[in-house]
Amino acid sequence: MTVRMLHLLGSPVLRQQATPVRAVDDDVRRLVDDLFETMRAAKGVGLAANQIGVAKRVAVVDVGEEDPPPLVLINPLIVERSPDHETAEEGCLSIPDTFGDVERPSRVVVDALDRDGKPFRAEAVGYKARAIQHEIDHLDGILFLDHLSAVKRALLLSKWKKSRKGEKGYLKEVTPEPAGEL
Numbered sequence: 304m305t306v307r308m309l310h311l312l313g314s315p316v317l318r319q320q321a322t323p324v325r326a327v328d329d330d331v332r333r334l335v336d337d338l339f340e341t342m343r344a345a346k347g348v349g350l351a352a353n354q355i356g357v358a359k360r361v362a363v364v365d366v367g368e369e370d371p372p373p374l375v376l377i378n379p380l381i382v383e384r385s386p387d388h389e390t391a392e393e394g395c396l397s398i399p400d401t402f403g404d405v406e407r408p409s410r411v412v413v414d415a416l417d418r419d420g421k422p423f424r425a426e427a428v429g430y431k432a433r434a435i436q437h438e439i440d441h442l443d444g445i446l447f448l449d450h451l452s453a454v455k456r457a458l459l460l461s462k463w464k465k466s467r468k469g470e471k472g473y474l475k476e477v478t479p480e481p482a483g484e485l
């Protein structure tokens with residue numbers, strides 16, 4: 304297992320539509336393990352393959368003790384969304400120190416393949432449902448910023464650009480982040 308470099312906002316792979324995994328082989332399992340390793344090193348609660356530069360439909364979610372087990376999501380598809388929505392603050396390991404309130408369905412049902420390539424269905428509510436939706440968004444090239452109002456997004460983007468002044472490229476070594484970023 305390897306802690307991989309994180310791709311930050313501005314890296315084109317974050318805007319790429321990830322391609323479905325054709326077979327869950329050793330390469331895919333290694334990708335899953337690297338995602339977990341990188342997510343944990345960064346103290347995140349979820350990570351999508353785009354975020355480590357791989358445009359494949361693979362993501363992991365682990366919101367910890369309060370809602371186990373951790374999920375491996377290969378070729379995930381949300382098959383049900385609750386009509387009721389919830390608004391809560393989100394961040395993203397690819398956009399450090401940037402947070403915004405995002406409204407999402409409070410409950411989802413997701414179909415996916417696990418680390419062994421076995422299909423499963425999982426239901427999640429609350430924070431875990433939010434994390435699943437955030438990660439699946441990544442696989443479609445969508446960032447939480449896209450869910451904000453134009454005004455809020457512009458504000459966060461200008462702060463982000465200021466904070467990145469003088470930085471070269473869009474890769475970041477993983478260093479401990481505040482807990483709770485997706």
Ligand code: NI
Pocket residue numbers: 394395396397437441485
């Ligand atoms: Ni994210």
